[in-house]
Amino acid sequence: MKSEAFSAVTVINAFATGKGGAIGIDLKVSVGVKLTGEGVSGEIFVRGEKFEDFSLVGTVVETIKDKFGLDFGVKVKIDSEIPVGKGLKSSSAVANALTDAILKELKIELSDIEVVKLGVEASKRAGVTLTGAFDDACASYFGGLCLTDNLKLELLKKEEVEKLPVVLLIPKEILLTSSLRGRNFKVLAPYVEEAFKLALRGEWKKALVLNGLIYGSFLGYNLEPIVEALRAGVVAGLSGKGPAMFAITEEPEKIVETWRDYGEVLTTRLR
Template sequence: MKGEAFSAITVINAFATGKGGAIGIYLKVSVRVKLTDEGVSGEISVRGEEFEDLSLVKAVVETIKDKFGLDFGVKVEIDSEIPVGKGLKSSSAVANALTKAILKELKIELSDIEVVKLGVEAAKRAGVTLTGAFDDACASYFGGLCLTDNLKLELLKREEVEKIPVVLLIPQETVLTSSLRRRNFRVLAPYVEEAFKLALRGEWKKALVLNGLIYGSFLRYNLEPIAKALEVKAIAGLSGKGPAMFAITEEPEKIVEIWRDYGEVLTTRLR
């Protein structure tokens, strides 16, 4: 059975307040799932390279087994276009695609939002999220802008967005979520809350710029790429925990030119 899900970029990072927002983009994860008698095996390919870690796959399987009182194994093939450890929601996309495919294979019907919640539970079990990443999971699954309360697992607002080009900057460094557990993001709460209110009012472009500047400076990233993108009137921010940055613009070639010196640059669209 096949399943797919997509990447997303951050509007509001939920680390500080538990409330967050993200927008889907067209970077895809495809999975194939075959049920077996026991165990978890398979192959994961990320952007053409082998990826050895099956911990998220195992967490998805355990979560589904526990919820429905079943016993089964799986063999998986996962092919992902999403870089890992860059803040581009690779874990949410894999959890969504796998959960969807395994449930189909088991002939279990759930509403879309329940499928997303199962994937979030699995991501928590696997230790790949600090907040449950319900915002990322919703944007990955549904597309469009999704604003959520991650602590209550509530989708507060969803709206379609224009399929504007997005330029992604992917620096060399990788930042795994587990490395941020000791950081006190609560000190950012008063500022991030204001940005979240902007997003709820429909001013998500302003919100994501503020979010990027707040978290980017707190995490001590070089914010020069964002500054340069703003100078040419793009909307630019930090995705997730970083280090990936993004710019939403009708003139992607300008940003590609400016950002070339900072790392790998990809172009896609809002979904």
């Protein structure tokens, strides 16, 4: 059975308040699943290179087994276009696509939102998220802008967005979510709360710029790429915990050249 899910970029990071938002983009994860007697096997490719870490796959399988009282194993083929450890929701996308494919293979029917919640539960168990990343998971699964309360697993707002070009800057460093445990993001709460209100009012472009400046400076990133985009009149922000940054613009070529000095640059679209 096959399924797919997509990457997303951050509008509001939920670390500080438990409320967050993200928008789907057009980088894809494709998953094929066959049921086996036991265990987890198969192949994972990320951007054409073999990936050896099956921990998230194992956790998704265990979460589904526990929820439905079943016993089974899986053989998987996962092919992802999404860079890992860059803040581009690779874990949410894999958890979504894998959960959906396994449920289809088991002939278990759940509503879309329940599929997403099951994937979030698996991501929490796997330790690949601090907040449950319900916002990322919704944006990955549904596309468009999704604003959520991650603590209550509530989808507060979902709206379609214009499929504008997106420029992604992918610096060389990797920042795994597990390395952020113990950071006191609560000190950012009053400022992030204001940005979230903007997003709820429909001003998500302003919100994502504020979010990027707040979290980017707190996490110690070089914000020059965002500043350069703003100088060019382009909306730009930090995706997730970073280090990936993104710009949304009708004229992506303006940003692509400037950002090449800072790392790998990809172009895609909102979805």
